[in-house]
Amino acid sequence: MTETSIIPVFFATDENYVPYLGVSLQSLIAHTAHNKQYEIYILHDSLSEHARQQLREFKQKNVNISFLKVSDHLQQYQSRLKNNLAFWNQPTYYRLALPLLTANYDKILYCDCDTVFLDDVARLYEQDIEDNYLLAVQDADHPYYIPERIEQMKTELKLADTSRYFNAGILVMNVALMRQNNLFDRFIELRETIKYLPYHDQDILNSACRDKIKYLSRRYNYQWHLDFFYNDPEAAKAYRRNIEPAIVHFTSHIKPWNEPKREFADKFWYYARQTPFYEEILFRSIAKQKLGIDYTEIAAATNRKALAVPAKNINKRSKRSSSSCETPQHYVACKSKARLNDGLFLYLAEVRDC
Numbered sequence: 001m002t003e004t005s006i007i008p009v010f011f012a013t014d015e016n017y018v019p020y021l022g023v024s025l026q027s028l029i030a031h032t033a034h035n036k037q038y039e040i041y042i043l044h045d046s047l048s049e050h051a052r053q054q055l056r057e058f059k060q061k062n063v064n065i066s067f068l069k070v071s072d073h074l075q076q077y078q079s080r081l082k083n084n085l086a087f088w089n090q091p092t093y094y095r096l097a098l099p100l101l102t103a104n105y106d107k108i109l110y111c112d113c114d115t116v117f118l119d120d121v122a123r124l125y126e127q128d129i130e131d132n133y134l135l136a137v138q139d140a141d142h143p144y145y146i147p148e149r150i151e152q153m154k155t156e157l158k159l160a161d162t163s164r165y166f167n168a169g170i171l172v173m174n175v176a177l178m179r180q181n182n183l184f185d186r187f188i189e190l191r192e193t194i195k196y197l198p199y200h201d202q203d204i205l206n207s208a209c210r211d212k213i214k215y216l217s218r219r220y221n222y223q224w225h226l227d228f229f230y231n232d233p234e235a236a237k238a239y240r241r242n243i244e245p246a247i248v249h250f251t252s253h254i255k256p257w258n259e260p261k262r263e264f265a266d267k268f269w270y271y272a273r274q275t276p277f278y279e280e281i282l283f284r285s286i287a288k289q290k291l292g293i294d295y296t297e298i299a300a301a302t303n304r305k306a307l308a309v310p311a312k313n314i315n316k317r318s319k320r321s322s323s324s325c326e327t328p329q330h331y332v333a334c335k336s337k338a339r340l341n342d343g344l345f346l347y348l349a350e351v352r353d354c
Contacts, residue, residue: 005036007122008108010101012043012070012094018051019277019284020257021113025058027271028117036122038063043094043101045071054276070094073101093201095168096187099178106176111247112169114255116267119246124220125172133183133209135172137221139165140239140251144230149198156194157207166213168202169249170221183208219243224264225252257281258288 009028013021025040032038042055044067052067059065074097095110102108109125129135142163145153153159178184186208187201197203222245227236229252248264250256256265257272272278 007125008039008105010041010110012091013113014091017113019281022275022277023272024113024115026275029063031117031120033120040065042067043070096201099175099184102175108173110171114250116248129174132214133174133212135214135216136166137216137218139167140223140226165206168205219246222248223251257285
C-alpha cells in the first residue's frame with residue numbers, strides 16, 4: 001500500500017469531550033472509501049482506559065484507531081516549557097506539537113472534535129499543499145473583527161492582511177516542512193513573546209505560518225455560527241450560497257447538542273444516534289435545555305465527567321471497590337444535580353480506572 005492511499009487524521013480530546021469526538025468519528029467513517037486506509041490518531045494527556053476502549057470500537061477494516069499521549073513526546077522540551085506547562089497540557093494546543101508527533105508522515109490532516117463529515121476526508125487530504133505549511137479555510141468572523149483586534153493582529157501577529165486569518169479547526173499540515181524549518185521552536189517563541197493571544201494556538205499558527213498558507217473553499221470548514229451569531233441574514237445567506245459543506249464545524253460556544261433545532265444540528269444528531277454515546281449526549285442536552293446545567297463546562301472545570309444513571313444503580317456503583325470491578329472502569333457518584341424522570345438522575349461523577 002503506498003503512502004498516498006493512507007489518510008492520517010489527528011484529533012485532540014479530553015475525557016469529557018469523548019462523546020462528541022465519537023460522533024465526529026462516526027460521520028467520518030460513514031464516508032470512507034474502501035480502497036483507502038484511514039489512520040486515526042487521538043491526541044490526549046490522560047484519557048481513561050474506558051474512554052480509549054470506547055473509541056477503539058470504531059475500528060474497522062480500513063479504519064485504525066491509535067492514541068498518542070502528548071506529554072510523553074514533549075519531555076525534551078521540558079526545560080523550555082516549564083513556565084507554560086498549563087498552556088501545553090490543554091487539548092486545543094496539542095496541534096502545535098504535531099510536527100514532533102508525526103515523524104512517519106510528511107503531511108497530515110488535523111480536525112477539531114466538534115465537527116461532522118459529509119464527504120470523504122481523502123478528497124481534502126489529497127489536495128496539493130505545494131510548498132506551504134498549511135491548507136486552511138478563512139475565518140468566517142473576519143468581517144466582524146473590532147478595531148482593537150485588527151490592530152493586535154497587525155502589530156503582534158504580524159498579519160498585514162487580517163482578512164487572511166484562518167480558522168484552525170480543520171488543517172492539512174505539511175509537517176515535513178514544519179520539521180525542516182523547526183516550526184515548533186517558533187511556536188514556543190511566539191507563546192513566550194506575544195503578550196495577548198485571545199485565540200491561543202490559532203493565533204500562533206496564523207502568525208508562524210502567515211506566508212505559507214494555501215486557502216481552501218469554505219466547504220471544507222463550514223463554520224456554522226455565521227448563520228445565526230451576528231444577526232446578519234444577508235451575510236449568512238452569502239456565506240451559505242453555492243456551498244455544499246464537506247465538513248460542518250460547530251464553531252462558537254453554541255453547539256448542536258445544546259441547540260438541536262439549528263441548521264445542520266440534525267446532521268450531528270443523525271450520527272450521534274449511531275454511536276454508543278447517544279444516551280449520554282442526550283442526557284447532557286436535556287440538562288442544558290431544561291435545567292440550565294452545562295455538564296460539559298462543569299466537568300471540564302472539575303476534571304469530572306457528566307453521567308446519567310438510574311438512581312437504583314448509584315449506590316452499587318459508588319461503593320464498588322477497584323478490586324471487585326467487573327468492567328475496566330467504575331464511577332463514584334457525587335451530589336445529584338437534577339432529576340430527569342422517574343428513577344433517573346443526572347450526577348456529576350468521578351471517573352476512576354480499576
